Amino acid sequence: DAGVIQSPRHEVTEMGQEVTLRCKPISGHNSLFWYRQTMMRGLELLIYFNNNVPIDDSGMPEDRFSAKMPNASFSTLKIQPSEPRDSAVYFCASSSKIDQPQHFGDGTRLSIL
Amino acid sequence: GQQVMQIPQYQHVQEGEDFTTYCNSSTTLSNIQWYKQRPGGHPVFLIQLVKSGEVKKQKRLTFQFGEAKKNSSLHITATQTTDVGTYFCAGPRSGGSNYKLTFGKGTLLTVNP
Numbered sequence: 001d002a003g004v005i006q007s008p009r010h011e012v013t014e015m016g017q018e019v020t021l022r023c024k025p026i027s028g029h030n031s032l033f034w035y036r037q038t039m040m041r042g043l044e045l046l047i048y049f050n051n052n053v054p055i056d057d058s059g060m061p062e063d064r065f066s067a068k069m070p071n072a073s074f075s076t077l078k079i080q081p082s083e084p085r086d087s088a089v090y091f092c093a094s095s096s097k098i099d100q101p102q103h104f105g106d107g108t109r110l111s112i113l
Numbered sequence: 114g115q116q117v118m119q120i121p122q123y124q125h126v127q128e129g130e131d132f133t134t135y136c137n138s139s140t141t142l143s144n145i146q147w148y149k150q151r152p153g154g155h156p157v158f159l160i161q162l163v164k165s166g167e168v169k170k171q172k173r174l175t176f177q178f179g180e181a182k183k184n185s186s187l188h189i190t191a192t193q194t195t196d197v198g199t200y201f202c203a204g205p206r207s208g209g210s211n212y213k214l215t216f217g218k219g220t221l222l223t224v225n226p
Binding site (some may be wrong): 003033043045048055058091093098099101102103104105106107 | 143146154155170205215216217219
C-alpha cells in the first residue's frame with residue numbers, strides 16, 4: 001500500500017514567493033494533519049482536517065499560511081508571501097480516525113532565501 | 114495549555130548499553146503514542162498505550178504508561194546502531210470534541226558502535 005505522499009521533497013525559493021506544498025493521504029484515512037518541524041520548536045501541529053473539514057487551525061502561524069482539502073485524497077498548504085523564518089520541514093500525516101496512530105509522509109524540506 | 118515534556122533531550126550510549134526516555138504530561142492522557150524518527154526521516158508510529166499501568170514490549174523495546182496516566186517511558190535493552198534516532202511521545206488533548214495530538218520535543222539517541 002502507498003503511504004502518505006508529499007510533494008515536492010525539497011523546495012528552495014526566494015522570500016516573497018508563493019509556496020505550495022501538496023499531500024495525498026493514505027486511501028481510506030479520514031483525518032489529515034499538517035506539521036512543521038524545526039530544531040528550535042520541534043514538531044508543531046499547524047492544522048488538521050477530519051472528513052475534509054478543517055477542525056483546528058490554531059497552529060497556523062499567521063495569515064500568510066492557508067490550507068485546503070478539496071477532496072479526500074488531496075490537501076495543500078500554501079505560504080504567501082514566504083519569509084526566511086518559514087524554512088523548516090513540513091510533514092503531512094493521515095490516520096484512519098482522528099484518535100488513531102498517524103502515518104507521516106517523507107516531508108517537504110523548505111528553504112526560503 | 115497541555116504540555117508534554119520529554120527527558121533527556123539527548124542521550125549518547127555505547128552499543129549494548131540500555132537506554133530510557135521519559136515523558137511527562139501536565140494533564141491526564143486518554144492514551145499515549147510513541148514515534149521514532151531516524152535522522153533525515155519522518156516520524157514512524159511505534160505503539161499506543163491506553164490503560165493505566167499498561168506495559169507493552171516490542172522485542173528490545175519496553176513501553177510503560179503510568180498509573181495516573183500522566184507519564185510514560187520507553188526503555189531499550191542492549192542498544193544497537195539501528196536504534197539511532199529521535200523518540201517522540203505524543204498525547205491527545207483530553208476532553209472536548211477538538212482532538213489534538215501534542216508531541217514532546219523528543220529524545221535524540223546516538224549509539225557508538
